[in-house]
Amino acid sequence: MMHCGELIIKLSDLRAVSGRENEASDAIAEVFREYCDEVYIDGFYNVVGLKKGQASEPKNILITAHYDEIGLIVTDIEESGFLRFAPVGGVDVKTIGAMEVTVHGKHDLFGVIGAKAPHLIDPADKDKAVKFEDMRIDIGLSGEKAKELVTIGDMVSFNSPAQKMMNNRIAGKSLDNRCGVAAIVETLKELKKLNHDDNVYVVATVQEELGLIGAICASYRIDADLAIVIDVCHGDMPGTPADSSFPLGKGTAIGIGPILNREHVKAMIKLAKDxxxxxxxxxxxxxxGTEAAAHAVAKEGIPVILLSIPSKYMHTPVEMISVDDVIATGRLAARYIAGREK
Amino acid sequence: MFELINKLAGAYGPSGNEKQVSALIRSILKDKVDEIREDALGNLICVKKGSGKKFMLAAHMDQIGVIVTFIDDKGFLRFGNIGGLRPQVILGQRVVFENGTTGVIWYEENIDDIKKLKLDKMYIDIGATSREEAEGMVKLGDQAVYAADTKLQNGKIISKCMDNRIGCAILVQMALNSPKTENEIYYVFTAQEEVGLRGARTAAFGIVPDMALAVDVTGTGDTPESKPMAVRLGAGPTIKIKDASVISHPAVKDRLIERAKSANIPYQFEIMTFGGTDAGSIHITAGGIPSGGVSVPTRHIHSSAEIVDMKDVENAVELLEHFVK
Structure with missing residues (x-):
């Protein structure tokens, strides 16, 4: 059994740009297998685990956390060997200049997103924003060689290995939402120690960043009586609005809002207090903006709870979370499931 | 095949009012497929029965247009958009209503910068001089489409609504060719794509195929100062990698590449950073349907004069026939 912090680092370093999760699905399935009775990967590479409940006629609880990450896609290979690219998911163009990347071509290739030297920038353009179409990835190859190894449509991920930091924090490229997957694992760990009546389906979902695709498929295929979504919310930092950003290390953020089930949310808050x-x-x-939106209207509608882990610098290669919050999220979800009225 | 394309492009069919297109396709494919049915949203589903896998090929029938929202005292029509319209592109265009009434799109001329032009500063002039006269010709909610003909010139087609009658033509031609296969093929002519990929969603739910393709148009990057895109007119139909509504399923994409290669059909890869296709709604239907797309490179999409290359169209038919085998 891996400590939560180590697991988060391991998960964050997997490469799974939306639409190319198949390269990471086995690794996640292996983690789930340690705690689940059944694990399978569906046709869209959602990783599904089932931990059976003890009731003779158990209800089904669905927990989802997406495991895709934002990244880039190669849109053209120039004669000079430079690669043109477009974003996959909400990549902030300001944050990617001078990034090191991996181009997932015939084999993985190291690349850099070069930036024009400050000396060479036209003074008139100095304050202008850079656009995706003005940037290139340089993999050091000639056009001819590059075309042998790279195809239009190849995905590109950021090289930003997760780092353990002071105060039990971790920074890395895809804590949105691998820390959510780690919280699922914490939930399962906790459930091993508790009795629970209901079947617990845990799903690490795909393509959330492109429009909740994996979640839409999951809540159609699994007949759930309750869904819990685990994702990230904005951590607070200077200049962020207090009502939509949350300090790190102060626990999971329980969502309250029109599409979230009021009775369950109330009970969840009471449990956290108790x-x-x-x-x-x-x-x-x-x-x-999370998978809760998909589950809430799946089939005839599924009551849904949203638990969010505060993450600073969301959608940049240096997202930062607190391990304590991930553990708290897992404990809360597990206790809630185990404590449901028989 | 040009005759077929010409016929389809001439049919009137803005989103939500596709019945003329549907009737035309039905009349052509009657007796050529095993079953033709229409669902509640107006999708036309033509089935070639088989015992193997179920393939759904979707081409939307609807076209962009305008809808009358208000008729003023002087007989000018205010309108809203059906699908994506750019004010500068529709300015000065002739449009035609279902009953044949023709109008011209013009604008309030007291604007200081034409770049600021918005649809609510524009109107349709049907030549009427009073509200009463106008109301005798059109009603609120009536829809109009571009009035323009279809021309074959040096192997290229110039026409309105190649988006997406060209997709319809490809599927109709394919159904007429009737490729030999044990697989079950659903030629689906969908409704309301331009307003949110709506028809394809219900059609896919009714069919639940093993694999689905959207057959539609895609932009090109080969016109002066166009947005960069590695697609050229005449260099082959495109295999969709991604658009704003879907990332193609690897199994679908790989099957297309493999079939194109083995049959020696030219192809290009398509990444559209904006705009969606029917695959966007199909792939998230009924728990997930592996989906992708084949598109025809098209210049000037959503204008009254889109251009496609006949070779790309014919190669698309061939590629799709190999895909379903």
Whole structure:
């Protein structure tokens, strides 16, 4: 059994740009296998684990956390060997200049996103924003050689290995939402120690960043009586609005909003209080932008709870989370599942 | 095949009102497939029965257009968009209503910068001089489409609504060719793609195929100062890698590449950073359907004069026939 922090680092370093999760699905299935009765990978590379409940007629609880990450896609290979690219998911163009990347071509290739030297920038353009179409990936190869190894449509991921930091924090490229997957594993670990009546389906989902694709497929295929979504919310930093950013290390943020089931949310908050599990309140006025939006309207509708782990610098290669929050999220979810009325 | 394309491009069919296109396709494919049915949203589903895998090929029938929202005292029509319209592109265009009434799109001329032009500063002039006269010709909610003909010139087609009658033509031609296979093929002519990929969603739910393809148009990067895109007119149909609505399933994409290679059909890869296709709604239907797309490189999409290359169209038919075998 891996410690939570080590697991987060291992998960964050997997490469799974949305639409290319197949390269990472086996690794996640292996982690689930340690705690589940059944594990399978579906046709879209969702990784599904089932931990059976003890009731004779168990209900089904679905927990999802997406494991895809934002990245880039090669859109053209120039005669000079430079690669043109476009974003996959919400990549902030300001944060990727001078990044080191891996181009997933015939084999993995190291590349850099070069930036024009400051000396060479036209003074008139100095304050202008850079656009994706003005940037290139340099893999050091001639056009001819590059075309042998790279194809239009190849995915590109950021090289930003997860780092353990002071105060039990971790920074890395895809803590959105591998820390959510780690929270699922924490939930399973905790459930091993507890009795639970209900079947627990855990799903590490694909293509969330492109429109909740994996979640839509998962809640159609699994007949769930309750869904719990684990994702990240904004960690607070200077200049962020207090009502939509949350301090790290103060526990999971429990979502409250129109699409989230009020009775379950109330019960979840009461449980957190009673058990002294740290939590925060996350008011969600819209559809939450998370997989909760998919589950809430799946089939005839599934009651849904949203638990969010605060992450600073979301959608940059240096996202930062607190391991304590991940553990708190897992404990809270597990206790909630185990404590449901028989 | 040009005759077929010409016929399809001439049919009137803005989103939500596809019945003329549907009737035309039905009349051509009657007796050529095993079953033809229409679902509640107006999708036309033509089935070639088989005992093997189920393949769904979807081409949307609807075209972009305008819808009358208000008729003023002087008889000018205000309108909203059906699908993606750019004010500068529709300015000065002739449009035609279902009943044949023709109008011209013009704008309030007191604007200081034409770049600021928006649809709510534009109107349709049907030549009427009063509200009463106008109301005798059109009603609120009536829809109009570009009025333009279809021309074959040096192997290229110039026409309105190649998006996506060209996709319809490809599927109709394929159904007429009737490729020999044990697989079951669903030629699906979908409704309401331009307003949110709506028809394809219900059609896919009704069929639940093993694999699905959207057959549609894609942009090119070969016109002066166009946005960069590695697609050229005449260099082959495109195999979709990604658009704004879907990332093609690896199994679908790989099957297309493999079939194109073995049959020696030219192809290009397509990454559209904006715009979606029917594959976007099909692939998230009924728990997930592996989906992808084959597209025809098209210049000036959503204008009254789109250009496609006949070779790309014919190669698309051939590629799809190999795909389903």
């Amino acid at each position: 058990e002294h599990i740290p939590y925060q309140i996350d008011p969600e006025t819209g559809d939450t």
